[in-house]
Amino acid sequence: MNIVRSYSNWRRYRETCNELSRLSQRELADLGIARNDIPSIARRAIG
DSSP states (O other), X not given: OHHHHHHXXXXXXXXXXXXXXXXXXXXXXXXXXXXXXXXHHHHHHHO
16 A cells, blocks of 8 residues: 555656646746756645
8 A cells, every 4th residue: 555655646746746847937937836846845835
């Protein structure tokens, strides 16, 4: 069961990273997100 949960978390992390990476610099700035913050934000989204 732990493998399934790990895979699910990894997929959610990748989806979050991909969605945020598709935003323009202006859209990220409007949200108060720097591009280099995306990985940490994605990690928080799964935790």
